[in-house]
Amino acid sequence: MDILIVMCVGILIGKFLVPKKAKTANEYLSLLSTFLLIFAMGVTLGSDDNFFAELSALGITSFLFFLIPTVLSILLVYLLTRHFMQKKDSDAQGRAEKK
Amino acid sequence: MMVLLTILSLLLGLACGFYDVQNSVITLISGNTDLILYLLMFSVGISIGMHKGIVQKMKEYHIRIFIIPIGIIAGSLLGGVLCSLLVHIPVAQGTAIASGMGWYSLAGSTIGNIAGAQLGSVAFLSNLMREIFSFFIIPFLALKCNNYTCIAPAGATSEDTTLPMILKYTNEETVVLSVLNGIICSFFVPILISFCLGFA
Structure with missing residues (x-):
């Protein structure tokens, strides 16, 4: 909730x-914050003694549980938005091209 | 370039954590992730604010703003069913893991508490992979599909960590949809996990 207030x-x-x-300066600020967050996530994971052991033991099962739901989400969103929202998208692109 | 820097940030962080590298900069960064996230959301807010006519565009979408979260939730649950059949675990557990939609900390801890450490670890790792791989999938989807589809891999993380990637490769309009999607998906993550595990 508080992050939404900050964003507003x-x-x-x-x-x-x-x-x-x-x-442009603002874009650099958001990129820098992203890299810092990913770096911090890496530090947390790397310092977890169990992380690499779990990754090798349950890596393939976890990978499947990442891959299939993600691919199906992509597929469904693509089909749904192409059917229900694509017209707006192409309109927007058309407007952008005119400019 | 963005993808390369993302990989480098992650690898550098993993190495620093693994070899227990201690210095004031690393401590400052890893001890203030909440502040960095605020900074990120503030910056994303500025990007949206600088974009003219965004409110009008959102009004035009109306009920269709729910199309993306519906697709993500349905795709994730369907994927959970398929995975559970492939690895021979109860469908209720498989759908609970996939319901994390990238929110690895919540999915890992809740599923670990309710269904055991091993399932919790799979939930943690698979949702972590969803978040990390999203950084690399989004640029590809922006090229090959449409802007809306870039939100799909991000799932519940589309309102925070993966948002700058979406901003970089799509436009401010998609960013607003991405934030709304993240809020809706994040709302449903704990509900879906409890609901699915209720059948286990």
Whole structure:
């Protein structure tokens, strides 16, 4: 919940206070935060004594439980959005091309 | 480039954690992940705020904003059923694992508590893989499918950790849909896990 409040504050500041030329700097800020979060996740996992043992013992089963649900989610979302939302997407692309 | 830097960040973090590298910078980063996440969400908010007409676009979607989470939840549950048949475990347990939709910490701990450490570990690892592999799948999907499909692998993580990847490879409109999807999926993760394990 609190992250949504922070994001809403960001939206208001982005809408009313941030100049257009700061767009690139803001993109770098979000990339830097992402890399730091992934790095921190790596540190947590790497320092867990059981992590690598679990990965080798249950790796293949876990991989299946990642792969199949993810692929089916992608497939269903693609089919559903192509059928129900694609028109908007192509409209948006059309508008972008005109600009 | 983005994918390469993502892999490097993860590998560097794993190495630092594994070899117990201690210095003030690493302690500062790993001890303040909440603050970094706030910074990230603030930055994402600024991106959305700078994009004109986003509210109007969301109004145009109306009830269709539920299409993406419905597809993700249905695909995950269906995948859980298939996996349980493949590895010969009860369907209720398989669907519970897949219901994590990338939220590895919650899925791992709740399933571990209710159904045992081994199943909890599979839930943790598979959902962790979903989050990590999403970083690499999103750029591919942006090229080969449509913007909306980029949200699918991210599942419940599409409102936070994988959001910058979606922002980088799609547009602000998709980012807003991604945040909404993340909220809806995250809401359903604990409900679906409890519901599925109720049948075990």
